[in-house]
Amino acid sequence: MAGFGVYAHIPFCSKRCDYCAFVTWTDRSHLAVEYVDACIADYARGSYRRATSVFFGGGTPSLIDASLLMKLLATIDIEDDAEITIECNPETLSEEKIRAYAESGVNRLSFGVQSFMPHVLESLGREHNPSHVLDAIEWARSAGIDSLNADIIYGAAGESIDDWRKTVEQTIALEIPHISAYALTVEQGTPLALDKKRHPNDDDQATKYEIVSDLLEEAGYVNYEISNWAKPGHACEHNLLYWAQGDYAALGCAAHGHEKGRRYWNVGSPEPYIERVNSDESSIGGEEVLTSEQRRFEANELSLRTRWGVSKDAFPNEEDLSEFFEAAGENLRLNNRGKFLAGEIATRLIR
Numbered sequence: 133m134a135g136f137g138v139y140a141h142i143p144f145c146s147k148r149c150d151y152c153a154f155v156t157w158t159d160r161s162h163l164a165v166e167y168v169d170a171c172i173a174d175y176a177r178g179s180y181r182r183a184t185s186v187f188f189g190g191g192t193p194s195l196i197d198a199s200l201l202m203k204l205l206a207t208i209d210i211e212d213d214a215e216i217t218i219e220c221n222p223e224t225l226s227e228e229k230i231r232a233y234a235e236s237g238v239n240r241l242s243f244g245v246q247s248f249m250p251h252v253l254e255s256l257g258r259e260h261n262p263s264h265v266l267d268a269i270e271w272a273r274s275a276g277i278d279s280l281n282a283d284i285i286y287g288a289a290g291e292s293i294d295d296w297r298k299t300v301e302q303t304i305a306l307e308i309p310h311i312s313a314y315a316l317t318v319e320q321g322t323p324l325a326l327d328k329k330r331h332p333n334d335d336d337q338a339t340k341y342e343i344v345s346d347l348l349e350e351a352g353y354v355n356y357e358i359s360n361w362a363k364p365g366h367a368c369e370h371n372l373l374y375w376a377q378g379d380y381a382a383l384g385c386a387a388h389g390h391e392k393g394r395r396y397w398n399v400g401s402p403e404p405y406i407e408r409v410n411s412d413e414s415s416i417g418g419e420e421v422l423t424s425e426q427r428r429f430e431a432n433e434l435s436l437r438t439r440w441g442v443s444k445d446a447f448p449n450e451e452d453l454s455e456f457f458e459a460a461g462e463n464l465r466l467n468n469r470g471k472f473l474a475g476e477i478a479t480r481l482i483r
């Protein structure tokens with residue numbers, strides 16, 4: 133039986149990072165109790181399979197009281213061995229909070245580490261310093277949560293090649309079993325977009341991708357998706373479900389769900405989400421039913437980013453793309469040069 137995921141979006145942050153375009157607010161965490169109650173009621177009126185993964189994403193799920201997240205988790209029907217992840221900003225954590233998560237069955241924490249270099253964290257406008265991350269890792273491990281992820285970002289203004297190398301080396305030294313390394317992207321409408329002198333440089337980011345890729349592979353991590361590396365047994369089940377076009381439910385504003393080719397998304401902000409659920413109206417803001425061609429294209433586009441690759445038939449044209457690929461059994465898998473150009477290569481996939 134294929135897996136089933138539940139994604140709950142927690143749209144509150146204490147400060148907005150100026151490169152971030154995710155759906156989140158810095159002035160609405162007073163709504164947290166009502167908001168979580170609405171997520172609970174929204175889930176209760178649906179009819180879902182047992183979840184094999186639950187992901188609390190944000191925003192900053194770790195900003196709100198642990199008891200609220202745990203109240204929501206307790207209402208979700210989950211398999212005994214389900215993967216349960218919370219995205220955390222290191223400075224919002226405490227030993228008690230992590231213990232409360234662990235006692236309720238949370239078994240994976242994803243930390244927004246971004247960098248281990250204080251001046252890079254400052255350039256990114258982050259509120260934590262490296263010691264917050266070290267504490268969080270220690271508390272997680274002593275509470276019995278070993279499945280940890282670090283999100284790290286390359287390409288911030290003022291980050292040298294050596295700064296990036298040190299960040300990757302430190303992440304490896306801490307034996308964090310899953311690492312997501314993202315190229316800083318300039319998102320439209322963000323303050324970063326308006327500040328050209330801080331825009332990342334393509335060549336610098338390509339070099340940094342090579343560094344992270346080489347160092348992590350040497351350290352025994354498997355690059356199972358362009359931006360994701362895991363030690364054996366630590367790949368993120370919830371993400372694997374997304375990439376396999378699996379089904380998942382959406383809780384909370386702006387959350388996306390998927391069921392057998394029907395994609396839907398909830399209304400975009402917390403107040404209407406709460407209002408709609410409380411008046412027993414649908415929380416769905418929009419939906420789209422994919423044609424079989426669209427599903428095939430998306431399946432190929434997602435697989436192209438993974439280590440399992442795509443079938444040779446996924447490329448209908450005669451164009452020679454061999455310099456971007458290596459063999460993966462019968463399939464084609466992007467090599468390092470190809471990974472950096474994945475978006476461009478995906479435009480060649482069969483429609």
Ligand SMILES: C[S@@+](CC[C@H](N)C(=O)[O-])C[C@H]1O[C@@H](n2cnc3c(N)ncnc32)[C@H](O)[C@@H]1O
Pocket residue numbers: 151152153154189190191192219220221243244245246283284285314315316317318319
């Ligand atoms: C939306 S955040 C949620 C988790 C948490 N609030 C945090 O910031 O760590 C998830 C991840 O998205 C990444 N991210 C956000 N904006 C980005 C951007 N413009 N470019 C690259 N990565 C970005 C960050 O690495 C972040 O850890």
Ligand code: SF4
Pocket residue numbers: 144145147148149152153154156190191192221244
């Ligand atoms: S803390 Fe995370 S979700 Fe919040 S603004 Fe920063 S990157 Fe975005």
